[in-house]
Amino acid sequence: MSVKIAFFDTKPYDEASFNEVNCQFGYTIKYHKEHLNIDNVALTKGADVVCIFVNAVVDATVIDELVNNGVKLIALRCAGFNNVDLNAAKGRIKVVRVPAYSPHAVAEHTLALMLTLNRKIHKAYNRTREGNFALNGLMGFDMFGKTAGIIGTGKIAKILIEILRSMGLRVLAYDLYPDKAFAEKNGVEYVSLDDLYCNADIISLHCPLNKDTEYIINKHSISKMKNGVTIINTGRGKLINTHDLIQGLKNKKIGAAGLDVYEEESHYFYEDRSNKVMDDDILARLLSFNNVIVTSHQAFFTKEALFNIAETTLQNIKDFVDEKPLVNEVTI
Template identity: 40%
Template sequence: MKIFVYSTHRFEKPFLQKAANDNHELIFSAFALEADTAKLANGCKAIIAFTSDDLSADVLDDLYYHGIRFIALRSVGFDHVDLLKAKQLGIKVANVPNYSPYSTAEHAVALLLALNRKLMVGQKLMKRNDFSLDELIGFDMYQKTIGIVGVGKIGGAFAKIMSGFGCRLLGYDPIENKGLALKTGLVYTTLEEVCQQADVVSIHCPLTPETRYMFNKVLFAQMKKGVLLINTARGSIVNTIDLLAALDNKTIAGAGLDVYENEKGIFFRNHLNTIIIDQLFDKLRNNQNVIITGHQAFLTQEALTDIATTTFYNLNQWEKGKSSTNEI
């Protein structure tokens, strides 16, 4: 099958090539998929798309016109795809519903520890030859209450890690994992109770119409003063304006973020010689109590292998005239 790969990053190309195993003709491009670049896939039967690509109705029309019948997403999220339009056109779409949950869970822990123990502040002081400790006080994780919003595979992996720290675990999820609760001591409760009791709140739920801006000024107002907020899920689950206000009034002592609600067009690109015009993002990344990474939580060898393998499983099934179990 001839396949066009949009938004190709250098770090993922070897994994995709290995998973393809010379069974497909791959055309790699650094260009993101949008209205002006849909024509690049002309003559291909399938595309491989990333979370930063535009798969809106008009773009899907253009892809169909140029011969695209299959879209393999190399991501879990599919909120950037107009699935109704794809179905109307008869374009099959599949995602990667599961890959190493430890990659994102461990990154959430890394953000939490760096935030709590003031590692970024400490490095800035050290580079200035300031070795004073006055601004670097953190707290023991032992016996602290950790709130986990979204206790799926990633949230579950995070729960197991934090259980090892000796933390008390509270979880919020429509589906309760009794086995996980038994192993870790996690107690399921309401979202409000999680926020009221937790010293740390870590977000691991998908972005849906119900979870968009779930974390807003109403929920922030219910949180324990001095809470740490970690988000490695989706940026739009958190209202950034309300988050900044909660940081200013000290309700939230710090935020560790791997995602940002307006990250499209910013993350995954080198802006060394360009100016980013986003006042909200500037306020967020310049806040001394915020650590931001550029949507890199998934970036481990194991996760990239899983993503590439599942992507080509989907494409191989379609090439054989079969359905993929990952179709959405």
Template identity: 40%
Template sequence: MKLLIYSAKDYEIPFLGKANLNRHKITYTKDALDTNTAIQAMGHKAISIFSGDDASLIVLEKLWDLGVRYITLRSAGYNNIHIKAAKRFGFKVANVPEYSPHAIAEHATALLLAFNRKIVLANSQVHNYNFSQEGLMGFNLHSKTVGIIGTGRIGSIMVKIMYGFGCKILACDLEPDHDLVALCDVTYGTLDQVLKKSDILSIHVPLSYDNYYLINKKKLALMKRNAILINTSRGAIVETKALIDTLEKKYIEGYCTDVYEKEKSTFFKDHSRSGIEDEQLKKLLSLPNVLMTPHQAFMTPEALSNIATTTFENIDDWAEDRECKNELGYERIIS
């Protein structure tokens, strides 16, 4: 099968090439999928896209007219594709539901530790020969209460990591994990209960209609004044405007994130020379109590290898007319 891979990054191409095993004819493009670049898919029956690509209704219509019939995402999240429209056209769509939950949970932990112990500031200071310890105070994680929103593949690993630090774990999920209760003494409660009692909040749920702006102005107001909020899930789970207001007024201690609500127009590119136009993102980055990374939590060799392998398992299933276990249906998602 002829496959066009959009948003192909130099660091992932070796993993994709190895996983292909010379079974399919691959074309790589560094361009993201959008209304202008859809034409590149001409002559390809399948495409692979990343989380920054635009697979909205108008783009899908162009792809269908060009002869594309299969779309495999190199991500777990799929809020960037209009699933219902894709199914109406007749596309087969699949994702990578699990590539390395450890990578994401470990990155969330790294963000927390870096923020709490002022690692970025300290590193910057000593590189300028400033060895003063003023302003570098952190706190012990041991005995702190950590709230985990979502205890699925990633959230359950975050629970275990925080439990290893000696934290008390509160959790919120539609389906409580009884093994976590037994192994890590997790206490489940409502979202409001978890928000009110936690010193640290970590988000591990997918973006859906039900949890779009799950953490909004009202929910942020429930959090402790010294609480740290961590988001390695999807940006739009947190209402950015309300978050900025909360951070400016110092109603919470800080925000650590690997994602952003409107990252499609800015992330995955180098804007160091041209700057960015997103005023809301500029404001967020200007705040001293924000630590942000550019959607890099998945970037480990283990995760990239798993993403590549699953991507081609999806393609192989379609090419050989087999049922694809990762194929997406009509889930209610944000398109």
């Protein structure tokens, strides 16, 4: 059977990695630069599978059109699936994802944000390039002996925790389903959210986005935190109410923020907008703070991760075609 894949939101690195791995599978892949949405869903006619990324808009209307076009599988090449209407897909079209493509990559990027913000590496880089070697304003703190609060303790968080513990940090964790064996082995303390907020010097978000975690960081939770707390988000943008984050930065309650995700990122991230005026006032305000680092949802972006994404995505498709159990199926 010749399998045809309509591949959306294509970047050069996607095409290179998928073409390399596809040598093992032999599928026909049609690459499209656009995000999948109602305006371009017609491009899926004749395809058996659509392959999408985080910025696709796969609501009930799009799913209706996919079904009408004969598409049998939605293959997410990412872990998150909040952009797909699973209720509309149920019983009509299968959905698979890549649950973990490189937890080490994301954990390491999280640490990089922590260290860069603490030691003001971004400020020092800009200064020295202009011949300014003064140290004023660059003071950080020893991370050794500080307390990190980790919200969500999945694969990524566990790798980060092991790194932080090796650096001498105390780790507090919150998870609805605590891994007590891991905690005991690694010296982690599971606590309530309030206890975590009150005691953590650095808070890092690693929980999924759902109705219970949306805007888990808001003015009320921020008010419970230590003065000068550092907040890191390499999870999902809507875990943080950005307006409340900005207020916390303005009143110095929050000492620094490292964001690899943003709640309205689909309009900006993964694209070159350098020659256009930024019309998102909230993002522009975030970028104006010298104690905020925003990266473009790149925590996953390593050679190893791209290979794993391609391999898992194409294997998911093969399992579907071969009518094997879909180990990475997304269901409700």
